Amino acid sequence: MTTQFGYGNVRVATATRTGTATPSGDAVAVHVQTDGTTAASVVDGIGHSHRVASVAELLATVMARVAARRGSLAGLLTGTELVADKGAGDEQEPDAVAVVATVTASATASCSTSGSTSASEEERIRVAWVGDCRAYALEGGRLRPLTADHNLAEHLALCGYTGEIPRQAAKWVRTTVRSAAVATVSEAWTRSPLVVLMSDGVHDQVPHGAMEALALRYEDDPQALSEALVAAAATGADGVRDDATALVIRRG
Numbered sequence: 001m002t003t004q005f006g007y008g009n010v011r012v013a014t015a016t017r018t019g020t021a022t023p024s025g026d027a028v029a030v031h032v033q034t035d036g037t038t039a040a041s042v043v044d045g046i047g048h049s050h051r052v053a054s055v056a057e058l059l060a061t062v063m064a065r066v067a068a069r070r071g072s073l074a075g076l077l078t079g080t081e082l083v084a085d086k087g088a089g090d091e092q093e094p095d096a097v098a099v100v101a102t103v104t105a106s107a108t109a110s111c112s113t114s115g116s117t118s119a120s121e122e123e124r125i126r127v128a129w130v131g132d133c134r135a136y137a138l139e140g141g142r143l144r145p146l147t148a149d150h151n152l153a154e155h156l157a158l159c160g161y162t163g164e165i166p167r168q169a170a171k172w173v174r175t176t177v178r179s180a181a182v183a184t185v186s187e188a189w190t191r192s193p194l195v196v197l198m199s200d201g202v203h204d205q206v207p208h209g210a211m212e213a214l215a216l217r218y219e220d221d222p223q224a225l226s227e228a229l230v231a232a233a234a235t236g237a238d239g240v241r242d243d244a245t246a247l248v249i250r251r252g
Contacts (some may be wrong), residue, residue: 004222025044028040046109063098067100115121131149133147134197136211200244223248
């Protein structure tokens, strides 16, 4: 499934491929305000069921809509309110991980009172995330990660541990949408004209060098880039392929 949006000098393209377990738990949403402010979200629901898929879609939509008005952090934390209670029914309210990005309406250089041109606050693309959905920015010919996974592997790596245990711990997510709070949601920003959001079905299966090569090849074609990243996500040795989603934001 692919979609493409455009407003002013901002283009957003998405691509999703369902994994070997269905239905897909991944969801994306893009919302553009009347002033041109654009927000986009990628949500990776935990598990596979029709309920997981439905809640992931709801979370993505709410996060994008609120983020366009109030910023990426507010958008993500509003999503938290939707799943904070596990529910009293037979099937608990699903949880998820997510990344949200916001591009303000005035994504151009502003003139100072002295007449010189300077980079304005509005030039930044702001990102907030929980869990292991990621954001990357293409800067100086390199695809630079803007996010660090909220999992036990990342925590062990920061403590100096290496080897097989940290690699196995990559699936142990420590912060999710349900448990998100101001203190646990991470934020980043970039002035790069190209930002890519993705679920772990892409970055776990596509080597960083391959993702960087694709970003350089298709940096002027966000739809082609999102589709190429998703297509590059290979099936694992166990025959299992996760849901894969990529969302590309291109300014200019």
